[in-house]
Structure formats: structure tokens, C-alpha cells
Amino acid sequence: MADIDAGAAKGPQRPRPISPHLQIYKPMLTMVMSILHRVTGAALYFGMLVIAWWLIAAASGPNAYANVEWFIGSLIGRVVLFGFTWALIHHALGGVRHLIWDTLRGFEPADREFLTLASLIGSIALTFIIWAVGYLAMGGPR
């Protein structure tokens, strides 16, 4: 690192950026999806509260369970549940993508664009399929 040291020796020292700054990149799909993986992970983290509430209510008795059913049946409850479904599927598919990348495969530009698009489209499609199956099993929206 002789040239760096020589450069540092003359003139006032200017702190160099340690890594490239986020702002100089143009947003790419892979980058947005990387952020989304973290956002969905954090959303699921707090979403586990609802799962725990649901389990505790089931264990507590019919009255407590009726409260959960009322919440899930409400508009806000449905939005939360739909969001949780999509976040879970998207995060799981994104996780599979990460695991593929961990094996050092799928890094070519075409591959990573494909993996990224596939997990985005796949997560939306799967979410709607799961909800369709759910409604079919319940005999239609109520």
C-alpha cells in the first residue's frame, strides 16, 4: 500500500468514503428486492404477535377465540392477514433466492434478474392462490 501512504503524506488529508454511497446507485430491481426482504422480515417479526394471540385465544376458550375471529373478519384484520400472507411468501421465496446465492450460483446478470422477478411474481401469484383456496374451503367470502 505504498502509493496510498505516499498520497496521504502530502497535502491535507481528506477522509475517503469507506464504501460507495447508496445515493450514487440507480435503483435496480435486485436492490429494491433486497430492501423488501428486510422489510418483510421485520413485518413478519411483529406479525408473529397475531399468530401468538390466535394460539393463546384458541387455548383460552370460545370467548377469547371469538375476539380473534372478529378481528380477522374485520376489514383491518383482512388487510393485516393478506399483508402477512404476502410478506411470508415473498420473504420465503426471497430466502430461497438467498440460499441459491449462498451456493455461489445465479449471480450472472440474467440469472439474478430472473430469480428476482420470479420471486416477486411468484409471491403475488401464490398469495392470491392461497386466499382463493382459503375462501373456497370456507365456502366463499363472508
Add this chain to the structure above:
Amino acid sequence: MSGKHTNEMRTPMRRVRGLGAAHTGTGHFWHQRVTSVAGIPLTIAFVAIIVALLGRSHAAVVQILGSPIVAIIMLLFIINTVYHMWIGMQEIVLDYVHEDKLKLVTLMANTFFCFAIGLASVFAILKLSFGV
């Protein structure tokens, strides 16, 4: 690598120990992968169980959730997920919280939250399985 490299942020002792910001090394990185792989089949099973239970009466839900196979799958899902999200949130905290005291408090809150969610859920599933 020369010791006086100006871009090196870690002290030589930190580098030798190699334990990172949480002082626990690469163990969590590996556990994050293990819980991710386990999470794939467990998540599929979990979604299937939820879809099958929606809209059923309380009595039916209790019976299904309390049956051994369903209860065991739910227990595996909860334990795996709670550990996975504990590591994941720790990673997020370490990325954004740099002030020592706040970092300590946030990491502690993460542990409390995950423990509470995990224990409450496991207790509920066991109660559903073993009755009153």
C-alpha cells in the same frame, strides 16, 4: 495488509478475535441458514394448517390444533421461526443502532420479545394438546 492502513476500521485485536459487532462470530450466520432451510417446509405446512382452520368453530380448531401431528408441526414452526427472527432482528439492530447503550437495550428488547412470543405460543399449543 499493513497495520497502518488508513481504511481499516477495526483494531488489530478485533480482527484477530473475529467476533464482529455482537461478539458472537459467524455462528449466527450459519444458524440463520439452518433455520431458513428448515423454514421452507415448515412454512408450507403452517400455511396449509391456517387455511384449513379458517372459518371453523372453536371446538374444531381446538381438536385439530391439539392433534399430535399438527401440534408437532406447529411447535417446530414456532421454535424455528422465533430463533430465526431473533437472529434476523439482531442483524438489523447491529446495522442501524450504533450507540452502545441503545444497542444494548434494543438487543435485550429483541430477546424479550422473541422469548415471550415463543414461550406463549408453545404453551398455548401444549395446552391445546394436553387439555386443561
